[in-house]
Amino acid sequence: MPKILLEMKNITKEFPGVKALKNVNFQVEEGEIHALVGENGAGKSTLMKVLSGIHPYGSYEGDVIYDGQVCKFTQIKDSEKKGIVIIHQELALIPEMTIGENMYLGNEQGHKFAINWNKTYFEADKYLKMVGLEESSKVQVKNIGTGKQQLVEIAKALAKNARLLILDEPTSSLNEEDSRALLDLMLNFKKQGMTMIIITHKLNEVAYVADKITVLRDGATIETIDNRGAERVSEARIIKGMVGRELTNRFPKREGVKIGDVEMEIKNWTVHHPQYVERKVVDDVSMYVRKGEVVGIYGLMGAGRTELAMSIFGHSYGTNFSGELYLNGKPIKMGKNASDAIKQKIAYVTEDRKGNGLVLSQSVKVNTSLANLQAISNKSVIDADKEYAVAEEYRDKLLIKTPSVEQLVGNLSGGNQQKVLLAKWMFAEPDILMLDEPTRGIDVGAKYEIYCIINELAAAGKCVILISSELPEVLGMSDRIYIMNEAKIIKEMKTEDATQENIMEAILASERKHDNE
Amino acid sequence: MSDIKRTSTDRANESVSRTKNIGAILLESFKKDTMLYILVIVYIFFLILTKGGIFRSSSFTELVNQNTYVYIIGTGMLMCMLTGGNIDLSCGSFVCLLGALGGIFMVLKGVSAGVSILLMLAIGIAYGTLLGWLIAYVHIPPWIATLAGYLAFRGLGTSILQNNSATSSLSPIPVEFRDVFYGRIFPTKEGEMNWPCFIAGIVAAAVIVTVILVNRKNRVKKGYEVESIGKTYVKCGIGCAVILLLMTKLALGGGIPTSLLWVVGIVLTYNFITSRTTIGRHFYVVGGNIEAARLSGVNTRRIMFIAYLNMAVLTSIATMTVISRSQSANSFIGNNFEMDAISACVVGGVSASGGSGTVLDMVIGATLIGIINLGMSLISLDANYQSVVKGFVLLAAVVFDILSHKRKK
Numbered sequence: 001m002p003k004i005l006l007e008m009k010n011i012t013k014e015f016p017g018v019k020a021l022k023n024v025n026f027q028v029e030e031g032e033i034h035a036l037v038g039e040n041g042a043g044k045s046t047l048m049k050v051l052s053g054i055h056p057y058g059s060y061e062g063d064v065i066y067d068g069q070v071c072k073f074t075q076i077k078d079s080e081k082k083g084i085v086i087i088h089q090e091l092a093l094i095p096e097m098t099i100g101e102n103m104y105l106g107n108e109q110g111h112k113f114a115i116n117w118n119k120t121y122f123e124a125d126k127y128l129k130m131v132g133l134e135e136s137s138k139v140q141v142k143n144i145g146t147g148k149q150q151l152v153e154i155a156k157a158l159a160k161n162a163r164l165l166i167l168d169e170p171t172s173s174l175n176e177e178d179s180r181a182l183l184d185l186m187l188n189f190k191k192q193g194m195t196m197i198i199i200t201h202k203l204n205e206v207a208y209v210a211d212k213i214t215v216l217r218d219g220a221t222i223e224t225i226d227n228r229g230a231e232r233v234s235e236a237r238i239i240k241g242m243v244g245r246e247l248t249n250r251f252p253k254r255e256g257v258k259i260g261d262v263e264m265e266i267k268n269w270t271v272h273h274p275q276y277v278e279r280k281v282v283d284d285v286s287m288y289v290r291k292g293e294v295v296g297i298y299g300l301m302g303a304g305r306t307e308l309a310m311s312i313f314g315h316s317y318g319t320n321f322s323g324e325l326y327l328n329g330k331p332i333k334m335g336k337n338a339s340d341a342i343k344q345k346i347a348y349v350t351e352d353r354k355g356n357g358l359v360l361s362q363s364v365k366v367n368t369s370l371a372n373l374q375a376i377s378n379k380s381v382i383d384a385d386k387e388y389a390v391a392e393e394y395r396d397k398l399l400i401k402t403p404s405v406e407q408l409v410g411n412l413s414g415g416n417q418q419k420v421l422l423a424k425w426m427f428a429e430p431d432i433l434m435l436d437e438p439t440r441g442i443d444v445g446a447k448y449e450i451y452c453i454i455n456e457l458a459a460a461g462k463c464v465i466l467i468s469s470e471l472p473e474v475l476g477m478s479d480r481i482y483i484m485n486e487a488k489i490i491k492e493m494k495t496e497d498a499t500q501e502n503i504m505e506a507i508l509a510s511e512r513k514h515d516n517e
Numbered sequence: 518m519s520d521i522k523r524t525s526t527d528r529a530n531e532s533v534s535r536t537k538n539i540g541a542i543l544l545e546s547f548k549k550d551t552m553l554y555i556l557v558i559v560y561i562f563f564l565i566l567t568k569g570g571i572f573r574s575s576s577f578t579e580l581v582n583q584n585t586y587v588y589i590i591g592t593g594m595l596m597c598m599l600t601g602g603n604i605d606l607s608c609g610s611f612v613c614l615l616g617a618l619g620g621i622f623m624v625l626k627g628v629s630a631g632v633s634i635l636l637m638l639a640i641g642i643a644y645g646t647l648l649g650w651l652i653a654y655v656h657i658p659p660w661i662a663t664l665a666g667y668l669a670f671r672g673l674g675t676s677i678l679q680n681n682s683a684t685s686s687l688s689p690i691p692v693e694f695r696d697v698f699y700g701r702i703f704p705t706k707e708g709e710m711n712w713p714c715f716i717a718g719i720v721a722a723a724v725i726v727t728v729i730l731v732n733r734k735n736r737v738k739k740g741y742e743v744e745s746i747g748k749t750y751v752k753c754g755i756g757c758a759v760i761l762l763l764m765t766k767l768a769l770g771g772g773i774p775t776s777l778l779w780v781v782g783i784v785l786t787y788n789f790i791t792s793r794t795t796i797g798r799h800f801y802v803v804g805g806n807i808e809a810a811r812l813s814g815v816n817t818r819r820i821m822f823i824a825y826l827n828m829a830v831l832t833s834i835a836t837m838t839v840i841s842r843s844q845s846a847n848s849f850i851g852n853n854f855e856m857d858a859i860s861a862c863v864v865g866g867v868s869a870s871g872g873s874g875t876v877l878d879m880v881i882g883a884t885l886i887g888i889i890n891l892g893m894s895l896i897s898l899d900a901n902y903q904s905v906v907k908g909f910v911l912l913a914a915v916v917f918d919i920l921s922h923k924r925k926k
Binding site for chain 1: 795796805808815872
């Protein structure tokens with residue numbers, strides 16, 4: 001009988017007005033990888049905050065029993081002392097500092113008044129090796145990629161003598177390759193006896209690494225599924241628990257959509273990096289999209305997908321542009337501002353909704369109307385009634401869950417924020433929508449709703465360019481797929497001919513070619 | 518504008534608040550309009566301390582005249598702060614330089630008042646264009662670009678004055694000029710009832726009540742939720758009382774100061790721009806998230822440019838009111854004006870990081886500081902201690918604001 005390392009018993013946590021957790025029970029055995037899944041707002045983060053002491057003892061009901069003792073953590077330091085370490089979704093590293101400095105931030109080595117740098121870097125290097133990083137700990141964090149930064153976060157956790165490691169969406173900003181490496185690292189740690197909890201939306205990862213899967217829904221534990229059998233638990237099985245119903249098809253069917261003429265075409269499109277002017281971020285790309293068509297652009301992170309979309313969108317990224325842009329067969333001279341692209345009825349739904357998509361400090365209403373203010377104003381005086389009506393209309397249309405359209409967008413959940421972002425661009429009434437990672441970091445239910453919106457847009461004769469790093473999504477949603485790598489489009493495929501395998505093969509082949517050159 | 522539409526949460530709150538007692542309603546309202554209540558409390562405090570001195574009609578006129586420049590420059594500063602906590606450090610020194618130039622035009626060269634106003638405005642626009650271009654298109658951080666002006670203009674202004682006058686002061690500023698910025702409409706003797714002023718007060722009160730009631734009626738007609746009619750009446754009543762009191766006092770103090778017209782005109786105009794127009798909206802979204810604004814088609818550079826051009830224009834108007842009041846151009850005018858304007862914004866609750874705050878917030882902040890200044894000078898507090906008090910008030914206002922917002926969450 002394996003030892004129970006952590007037991008959370010009948011945890012109830014209330015916030016003013018909402019019960020975030022209702023009698024949650026959660027058990028983790030020593031030496032296992034336990035996945036915690038659930039839709040956004042199901043209570044995963046709250047549960048982990050109770051565990052780590054961010055919600056201090058006394059602010060919740062129930063017991064946290066760790067290593068046989070009832071814990072009364074009042075702050076994160078208390079739980080870290082016991083070896084419970086959380087790695088948060090957003091990387092908390094300081095780019096200007098070295099890896100070593102970052103790893104021992106708040107946990108400085110040496111005497112109280114004098115940091116022992118030799119010891120710091122020596123120890124840091126030791127942990128970096130454990131996570132498989134070859135970089136020296138004296139390298140500045142800004143000089144390494146996101147995937148490696150995630151590994152530094154893990155090394156940092158190890159340096160705190162972690163016994164129970166909690167990873168919150170560790171792969172959300174990683175590409176497939178780095179994600180896989182990270183998951184393998186977790187499996188490796190497990191062999192060495194480490195206990196881990198992983199919170200993730202990516203169910204294929206759950207099936208791959210987890211020994212047990214606990215599903216939370218609406219603040220309550222629904223079930224714990226054992227994944228140690230001979231056959232992996234299917235994603236459909238997990239989804240059923242998460243949404244409480246069987247999602248027979250993760251991608252809604254698009255039926256009766258007639259694909260029309262070519263609406264937009266680019267030829268020999270080349271864009272250079274804004275700072276390193278000699279570097280090409282988009283290299284001689286030619287592509288087209290037809291009315292009513294959903295075109296997927298797949299590529300690993302850094303392949304140049306975002307750069308391509310942004311450069312089409314009124315030269316919003318890059319420098320030294322060349323190539324031609326045709327709309328409905330006519331060559332267009334694109335202006336230098338996003339507003340010029342909007343005038344040409346092109347929309348770009350940004351990848352990073354918090355960073356450059358939404359104004360979080362403003363209301364749903366203000367965000368919805370932002371890209372097309374002139375439509376609700378008369379000689380630049382905003383018609384408050386019209387604006388309100390528009391916001392309400394899109395709130396209904398996209399099923400945005402918010403108490404009112406006056407609610408600040410920052411207070412909404414990720415999925416609803418994404419819908420507000422879509423609402424903004426739908427209200428701009430574009431003919432061509434470029435959606436950059438439209439379902440990143442949102443739960444299964446909201447994803448499905450967004451796919452439905454994409455289908456409606458296509459049915460209305462709009463062109464949709466879907467940029468995504470999730471292969472199943474690209475395969476499930478597109479009519480045609482362009483595969484990008486190293487700033488180039490390396491292949492165009494019809495969806496019928498495309499599989500996960502031949503797409504990855506194409507990318508690997510292009511990498512090999514690149515290496516040989 | 519934000520309360521035009523009642524939200525469903527408001528609706529819920531309202532139905533709850535109906536059952537609450539008056540104390541709870543007051544507490545809620547206190548949390549919403551904290552600074553307004555503090556303004557009243559501070560006023561009562563000085564009313565007691567000055568034994569009614571601050572309630573004299575001369576005090577009301579003084580309050581308006583003393584703070585004219587704070588309201589005007591504060592409005593410009595607000596627009597800059599909205600774009601992302603950007604400030605203009607150069608405005609005080611620019612007042613000194615422009616005042617000196619105005620003095621030269623009018624006192625030494627004998628240029629007429631009208632032409633001088635145009636010339637000063639043109640210089641302001643020129644400076645604003647240069648500053649706006651440097652900040653918006655050359656990407657010089659605002660505080661560095663304006664720090665340069667802060668240092669240069671004061672020196673330049675002072676040296677111009679020293680070279681042209683033995684006393685470093687050019688006076689008198691002609692009365693036709695002063696009448697525009699520091700005169701009175703239909704002046705009467707102090708203590709006599711100035712009927713035009715009093716009637717203007719009644720008209721203003723009537724207009725405000727009408728606007729509020731018509732707005733409410735429209736909302737009811739369109740089916741939007743409205744606050745209870747009692748609340749509306751209380752608001753109207755308080756508004757009318759304040760306006761009538763102010764205008765009566767001004768009427769007894771010799772009539773409407775022209776400076777008040779400038780302040781009211783500018784405040785109302787900018788209140789409209791910020792709350793009702795697309796360009797006003799653009800100021801808020803640029804301050805909220807400049808990248809999101811840019812990618813939504815907002816010309817972010819143009820907004821930054823307008824913010825600083827506008828700032829210089831308003832500073833020029835403020836300069837005219839200031840040299841009119843002091844009757845001379847000297848090297849002391851404009852001292853610390855930038856700090857007064859920033860304080861007014863911050864005390865009023867304008868976000869120091871941009872994206873939120875209204876013109877009315879700034880007005881409340883400026884009035885609060887104005888009352889404290891006036892009260893302290895009425896009780897003849899030592900100037901050094903006045904400075905100490907102001908420093909603490911500024912800090913206390915912000916601390917209080919942050920704490921009360923935290924509690925709300």
